[in-house]
Structure formats: C-alpha cells, structure tokens
Amino acid sequence: MKKKVLCVMLTLVMTASMLAGCSGSSDSASADTIKVGVVGPFSGSSAMVGDTERKGVELAANQINEAGGINGRQIELIEEDDEQDPTTAVSAINKLVSSDNVVAAIGTVNSSCTLAMMDVTESSQIPLVTPISSGTAITDPENNYIVRIQASDELQAGAITEYAVNDLGYTRIAVMYQNDDFGTGGMEVVVNTLEEAGLEPVAVEAFDSNATDLSAQLLTIRDQDPEAIIMWTMYAAGATIAMQAQQLGIEADLMGGGGLTNAQLYELGGEATVGILNTQTFFADADQASEEAAAFITAYEEAYGETPDSNAAMAYDSMMVLAEGLEAAGDELNPDDIMAGMKAVENMPLATGTITIDENGDANRDILIIRLCEGGTYELVK
Amino acid sequence: MQILQQLIQGLSLGSIYGLVALGYVLIYQAWGVLNFAQGEVCAIGAFSLLVLHAELGMPVYAAMPVAVLVSMLVGYVIEFLSFRPLENANGTTRLIATIGVSICVRNILRMIFGADYFSFPTIFGDTPFQVGELILVPQNLWNTAIGFALVALLNLFLKKTRIGKSMRATAQDKEAARLMGINVRASLTGTFVIASALGAIAGMLIAPVYLFNFNIGATIGTKGYAAAVLGGLDFASGAMTGGIILGIAECLAVVFGSSEYQSAIAYIVLFLVLILKPSEIMSKKKKVEKV
Structure with a gap:
C-alpha cells in the first residue's frame, strides 16, 4: 500500500516538474525581456570594483529600458558573483548560460576570471562584453564572442x-x-x-x-x-x-x-x-568631460549619490555597446548578429570617450594620463 | 650592505611568521591537529585593534590588551564550537573542521569590514632612520624584539609555572596527565586561548606595517603553517626559527633567484619538509591516534 502511494506521488511530482519545465521554456520563447547576465566580484577582495561595475550596468540598463528598451523589449539583468575566483566565475557563467538562458553577458573584473569564462561563452556562442578586464590575452583573435570596453593593457x-x-x-x-x-x-x-x-x-x-x-x-x-x-x-x-x-x-x-x-x-x-x-579611460570631472561623459556623471550621481569611477563608467559603456549589438540583431538575437552589431560600433561617444570596436573586439580609444595630487585628488596631465 | 638590508627585512618579516607558527605549534602539541584557523585569529587581532583604536578612539596601548582579550574570547568560542565536539573524531575530520572555521571567520570579517584594505597608524613609528647605509624602521625592529620576547616568555611560562607544566604534560600524554590529577580539559582550553592570544599579537604587529584586508588571515596563516612545519612542529623555539628562516628565504629568493618565485617559497618549504622529513609531522599524529 505504502509503495503504491509512493509511486503515485512520485508520478505526480514528475509530471508536475515536467509541466513546470514546459511552462518555463515557453515563457522564455515568448520572451518579452532580453536576458543579460552580469558577472562580477560582488564579494572577495575586489568587491568594491564589483559593486561599481554592477551600478554602471544597472544605470545603463535602466536608461535603455526607460527609453523603450531594445526593439520594444526590456533588458532583464541577472547577476552572478564570481568571488574573484576563476573556478567560481566558470560556475557563474555556466549557470547564466544553461539555466538562465541569457543571450549575452557582461563581465568581469579580474582578467583570470574573464579568461576562464571565455571558454564557456565561446563554446556556447554567447557574446561576452568585459567592462574592466585589461589582460592582453583576452581579445584573442580566435575567440569571436568577446568585446572589451576597458583599454587593453x-x-x-x-x-x-x-x-x-x-x-x-x-x-x-x-x-x-x-x-x-x-x-x-x-x-x-x-x-x-x-x-x-x-x-x-x-x-x-x-x-x-x-x-x-x-x-x-x-x-x-x-x-x-x-x-x-x-x-x-x-x-x-x-x-x-x-x-x-x-x-x-x-x-x-x-x-x-x-x-x-x-x-x-x-x-x-x-x-x-x-x-x-x-x-x-575616464576622468570624473563634469566640467572637463565630454557631453556624454558629463551626462553619465550626473545620472550616476543622481542614482547612487556618489561620484562614478572609471569602472562604473566602463560598465555603463559595456551595456551601451552591447545594446548596439542587441539592437542590430533584431528579434532573432542571433549571437553572430549581436557580435557584428557591436563590432560595427565606430567613433561612438560614450562615458569613457569615443570608442571604436576593432575586429578583435577591443575598444580603441585615447588614453589619458592622470597624476595623484596632495589630498587625494587627481589632475589630468595628458 | 644590500644583503644585510635584506636580512634585516627578512628577520622582521620572519619574526611575525614565527609568532603565527607558535600558535600552530601550541595547538598541534595539545590537540594533535593543525589549526588552519590560526591565521584567522591573527586577522581578528588586527581588526579588533583597528576597531578599538581607529573607530572607537581608544588609546593604542589600552586597545592592544583589549584586542588580545577579544581574540582570546573568539579563540575560546572556536574551541568550544569546533574543537571540543570533535575531540575524539579522527584527524582528517578535525583538520577539515579547522579549515571550515577559517573560511567561516574570514567571510564574517568580509561581511563586517568589506573587501577594502585598511592601513593602521604606526604604533612604534615608521619614520626610518639610517645606520651607515642601512635603513631601519622602528616598527620593524620592535616587531622583531617583541617576537623574540614572547618566545622567551612562553618558554618560561611553559617550563616554570604550574599551569604551563600541566599544559606540557597534557600535550605529552593526556591519559597520564589525567591520572596525575591534571585538569586536562582546562589545559586544552588554556592552550587554545593562549595560542589565540599569540595569534592576535602577531596580527597587531602586522597591522601597522602592512596593509591588510579580511584575507590577511589566509596569507599569513599559510606562512605560519610553513614556518611551523619547518620548525618541526616542536615547541616555541623551533617555530620561531622556522619563521625567521622562511622570512629570510623569501627575501634572499629575490636577490639570488627570481622574484617570480618568492611566493612559492613557503610551499617549496612545505614540500621539502614533507618529502625529506615526514617523520616530524607524522610522529605526533601516530601518538595522538593511539590516545
């Protein structure tokens, strides 16, 4: 008797989970939002940078969504912590790609983590935009699914x-x-x-x-x-x-x-x-900044009550560049179209200056040189 | 001169490693387990001092003993929650428990203090002075002196006082000590608390010299562990010697070898000791398993 009850219950549970699975997938198929993964060191010794990265991406996504989204669809951010650890970064991106079904991802800070994640994003053809990692090996010509906003090392x-x-x-x-x-x-x-x-x-x-x-x-x-x-x-x-x-x-x-x-x-x-x-790449002085940078500084200060740093600015620009790619890819959101859209970015004025994405996915830009002064302020020297 | 300057740097670095190693050795002797949370106790010492002095405005000489007390209390809690319940468990279980404690403490520190680095105002002065071509920093000299003084004091305590003697007796043979009327429970706890105090002092000496964040326990813990193993996991002097050899080796590695391998020195030491003289570590384990 007991066994029978157990059998029936198990069957019910399995059917229920199948149904749940179905409804889940049909949801994402109708897809009124565009899911974008955000990976960053939200804990660990780079947590400060992870925090500003997140704020920058969120600010950009909010602005895009308020302006009507991308081809009428809203951006939905799904955030995962990489703890500044390459192994955790791989689990984070795996989760985003296979269970959250993101169409693209932004991340991360630590170059070793980004490099570790790139294997996953390349094999599952998910465009990855790294806002902050500057490691030279990242924009490897063999990986077609990477764009880097940070000025490379x-x-x-x-x-x-x-x-x-x-x-x-x-x-x-x-x-x-x-x-x-x-x-x-x-x-x-x-x-x-x-x-x-x-x-x-x-x-x-x-x-x-x-x-x-x-x-x-x-x-x-x-x-x-x-x-x-x-x-x-x-x-x-x-x-x-x-x-x-x-x-x-x-x-x-x-x-x-x-x-x-x-x-x-x-x-x-x-x-x-x-x-x-x-x-x-970014100098947070609204008076000396370009129109776009000044707008970003003001919006960021309004949203978070603090002055943005370069990481926030690059994270913001990452989302903006990704938006170009998503826009170009239309309703299909084919990964190759997204990449082509991002690589078509040329002389685009953004928070961190005028950006051109080259064929390897690197953002070409002018480099500023700043000097730390008494009291902890910075001056622009070149 | 260059070599001498490097030796001095290595000595001041090594005496801190030695203090951390001392905590490992004390607990290993009493409990027969390497306490991988020892580095975390150092971190607690450093952060307690930071809170008491920099946040609450306590004068530094008052804050130091209070920070030691805080760390001893934390040590007691660690002992009560993770060592005592596992007293009769096998070695691996207990080792893993200490690793668990260390991860737990480290992340609690991260939740409280975030991932930021902190600098602590110097206690003994950080304006360097020159002797001939040598550059000496008062804080570093004091660190070395305090390190050696603590080893001497600990030796005296263990050899001359009744409590110290009962701790040593417990470390050697719990059953026999119990039969001799020694309160083994109290001795074990006492050793743990003293090891925590030593760890806290090491942490407080690091704080004014180096930047630290929640992760300092992991860094310094590894060095202390290597120093303890190098010193043979024997009492006080061995740990200090191990620490100083490691500190100096790390500096000389830069001069004669390549700085790329500096951070590997601690692991190379561990590796060599385990290959060449495993008996140093194994002997105690066997004894404990028998008990």
Missing part, C-alpha cells in the same frame, strides 16, 4: 611607457608587476615598448598579488637607481609599493595602469602616493 602599458620615455625623457626604468595574467601581460608590453625605444629595463621584479611585504623587490630595484618604476598592479599593492619605496629612500617616479586609480590608493598610502602617474 597593450594600449595602457604602451601609453604610460611612452609617456615616461618620450614626455619625461627617462632612460632608467624599472618594472614591478603582480605575478598573474594581468600583471605579466602588462609587464611584457612595458618591456617590449622600452625595447622598441632602444632601452632595457634596469630591473624587472614580480610579486604575489596577496603579498604584504615588497621590500625585498624594492631593495633590489633601489640598487639600480631608476628614474621611474612602472608597476603593473592594483591600488592596494600600489599603495604598499609607494609606502615601502618611501621608507627605503627610493625617489623614482611611480607610474602604472588604470588599476591604480582608486580613492583608496591615497587613503591607504597617504603622502607616499602623491605624484603617482597612471593611465585612465
């Missing part, structure tokens, strides 16, 4: 090295980089750019991105008496380098990429960080 590291060599006239340059995809990629570009200028770096030192003490590397660099240290890392390690360099009496100029721009750099490192030069 290729662009950034090239720009800061050329600034040191051509504008400042330095010849003795040391390089420090964090020992991962992001840091190594940047370091290689710096070294190559120096080589093209007929120079050799006086020292090249690696460090772990979690390392607390970098004095051993700095002492080795100090022996070479460089005029500048180009460091390819994020703001926290940047602050450590600045403080320990000051303690060890190193007077070289410190410079690096966009990852250094963060209010925390000055808060953590104080006076030692004043004078750090770095590349940037």
Whole structure:
C-alpha cells in the first residue's frame, strides 16, 4: 500500500516538474525581456570594483529600458558573483548560460576570471562584453564572442611607457608587476615598448598579488637607481609599493595602469602616493568631460549619490555597446548578429570617450594620463 | 650592505611568521591537529585593534590588551564550537573542521569590514632612520624584539609555572596527565586561548606595517603553517626559527633567484619538509591516534 502511494506521488511530482519545465521554456520563447547576465566580484577582495561595475550596468540598463528598451523589449539583468575566483566565475557563467538562458553577458573584473569564462561563452556562442578586464590575452583573435570596453593593457602599458620615455625623457626604468595574467601581460608590453625605444629595463621584479611585504623587490630595484618604476598592479599593492619605496629612500617616479586609480590608493598610502602617474579611460570631472561623459556623471550621481569611477563608467559603456549589438540583431538575437552589431560600433561617444570596436573586439580609444595630487585628488596631465 | 638590508627585512618579516607558527605549534602539541584557523585569529587581532583604536578612539596601548582579550574570547568560542565536539573524531575530520572555521571567520570579517584594505597608524613609528647605509624602521625592529620576547616568555611560562607544566604534560600524554590529577580539559582550553592570544599579537604587529584586508588571515596563516612545519612542529623555539628562516628565504629568493618565485617559497618549504622529513609531522599524529 505504502509503495503504491509512493509511486503515485512520485508520478505526480514528475509530471508536475515536467509541466513546470514546459511552462518555463515557453515563457522564455515568448520572451518579452532580453536576458543579460552580469558577472562580477560582488564579494572577495575586489568587491568594491564589483559593486561599481554592477551600478554602471544597472544605470545603463535602466536608461535603455526607460527609453523603450531594445526593439520594444526590456533588458532583464541577472547577476552572478564570481568571488574573484576563476573556478567560481566558470560556475557563474555556466549557470547564466544553461539555466538562465541569457543571450549575452557582461563581465568581469579580474582578467583570470574573464579568461576562464571565455571558454564557456565561446563554446556556447554567447557574446561576452568585459567592462574592466585589461589582460592582453583576452581579445584573442580566435575567440569571436568577446568585446572589451576597458583599454587593453597593450594600449595602457604602451601609453604610460611612452609617456615616461618620450614626455619625461627617462632612460632608467624599472618594472614591478603582480605575478598573474594581468600583471605579466602588462609587464611584457612595458618591456617590449622600452625595447622598441632602444632601452632595457634596469630591473624587472614580480610579486604575489596577496603579498604584504615588497621590500625585498624594492631593495633590489633601489640598487639600480631608476628614474621611474612602472608597476603593473592594483591600488592596494600600489599603495604598499609607494609606502615601502618611501621608507627605503627610493625617489623614482611611480607610474602604472588604470588599476591604480582608486580613492583608496591615497587613503591607504597617504603622502607616499602623491605624484603617482597612471593611465585612465575616464576622468570624473563634469566640467572637463565630454557631453556624454558629463551626462553619465550626473545620472550616476543622481542614482547612487556618489561620484562614478572609471569602472562604473566602463560598465555603463559595456551595456551601451552591447545594446548596439542587441539592437542590430533584431528579434532573432542571433549571437553572430549581436557580435557584428557591436563590432560595427565606430567613433561612438560614450562615458569613457569615443570608442571604436576593432575586429578583435577591443575598444580603441585615447588614453589619458592622470597624476595623484596632495589630498587625494587627481589632475589630468595628458 | 644590500644583503644585510635584506636580512634585516627578512628577520622582521620572519619574526611575525614565527609568532603565527607558535600558535600552530601550541595547538598541534595539545590537540594533535593543525589549526588552519590560526591565521584567522591573527586577522581578528588586527581588526579588533583597528576597531578599538581607529573607530572607537581608544588609546593604542589600552586597545592592544583589549584586542588580545577579544581574540582570546573568539579563540575560546572556536574551541568550544569546533574543537571540543570533535575531540575524539579522527584527524582528517578535525583538520577539515579547522579549515571550515577559517573560511567561516574570514567571510564574517568580509561581511563586517568589506573587501577594502585598511592601513593602521604606526604604533612604534615608521619614520626610518639610517645606520651607515642601512635603513631601519622602528616598527620593524620592535616587531622583531617583541617576537623574540614572547618566545622567551612562553618558554618560561611553559617550563616554570604550574599551569604551563600541566599544559606540557597534557600535550605529552593526556591519559597520564589525567591520572596525575591534571585538569586536562582546562589545559586544552588554556592552550587554545593562549595560542589565540599569540595569534592576535602577531596580527597587531602586522597591522601597522602592512596593509591588510579580511584575507590577511589566509596569507599569513599559510606562512605560519610553513614556518611551523619547518620548525618541526616542536615547541616555541623551533617555530620561531622556522619563521625567521622562511622570512629570510623569501627575501634572499629575490636577490639570488627570481622574484617570480618568492611566493612559492613557503610551499617549496612545505614540500621539502614533507618529502625529506615526514617523520616530524607524522610522529605526533601516530601518538595522538593511539590516545
């Protein structure tokens, strides 16, 4: 008797779940919304960046939806945390692709995570727009489903090295980089750019991105008496380098990429960080900004009560570029059409400047160079 | 001079590793399990000091003992919730429980403090002074001195005081200690709480020198673990020696090797010890399993 009841119940449950499955799929087939996945480090040591990434994407999606959506359909964002961990990033994108059935995704911050996700998005043909990852390996010509809004390390590291060599006239340059995809990629570009200028770096030192003490590397660099240290890392390690360099009496100029721009750099490192030069795609000053950037700054401040940083701006632009692709792909939302639509973006004025997406999916743009001043403010130097 | 400067850096780094290692060793001796939450206790020390001093405005010398007390309390809670119930479980179960505690504590810290990095105002001064060509930072010198002083004090405590002796007796043989009328329960708990205090002090010494976030426990915990294993998981002095060797090795790796491998040093040490002298670690395990 018991068995019979169990059988009947099991049958009922199975039928119910099948029906539920059916209704689920028919829902997404009628699809009044366009589902877009957002992956970011909403927890973990880059959670601050993940948070601004999310805000930027949400602001853009809200603006698009308020203006009537894309071909009459609203954008629905589905967010997943990658915890700044490549393994988690892969599970996150797998969930978005296979159970949420997103048509495209935006993400993420950490280059290693983006690289890990790209295998999934490529094989399941989901266009991925990465707002912030700058790692050189990301816009690999073999992957047809990636677009990057961030200025690649290729662009950034090239720009800061050329600034040191051509504008400042330095010849003795040391390089420090964090020992991962992001840091190594940047370091290689710096070294190559120096080589093209007929120079050799006086020292090249690696460090772990979690390392607390970098004095051993700095002492080795100090022996070479460089005029500048180009460091390819994020703001926290940047602050450590600045403080320990000051303690060890190193007077070289410190410079690096966009990852250094963060209010925390000055808060953590104080006076030692004043004078750090770095590349940037966005400068949050509504007076000096273009019309589009100023509109973005105002809207962001209204929505969140805080000044946007470059990450928020790039996340915003990611959604805007993706919207171009979605618009072009019509009702079918064929992935190849979405990609073609995004790659057709040319001289589009956005929050982070005028963007052209090249055939590899990289956003070509002008690079700004900014300098950290007393009190933690920035000035535009180039 | 360059080498000497590197040695000094390595020494100050190593004495902190040593203090963390000390916590591992104490708990390992008493409980027969490596407590992978030891790094997290350091983090709690650092964050308690941050809250008490930087947030609540307590003077730093008052905040330090209070931060140690907070960490001892947290240590007690960890012991009560995750060590005591598993006292008779097998080694693997208990090891995994400590890893669980460490992940849990780390994420609680993240929920409270976020993922931001913090800097802590210097306690003993961070304006460097020069001796000849050497650059010395007062805070680093003090860290080294405090590290050594604590090892000496701990040795005295374990060898000269009644409580210390009963802890050592418990560590050597629980059954025999119990038969001798020693309160084994209290000794075990006491060891755990003292190890937490040492961890907290290590955390408080790191805070003014380096930037830290919720993840500091993981970083420093690994180094402390490697130092403890290198020191033979024996009492105090071994842990300190292990810490200093590791600290110096990390600095010299940059000078003579390549900085790319600096962060691998701790793992290489672990690997070598496990290959070459596994008995150091295995012996205690066997003894405990017998109990």
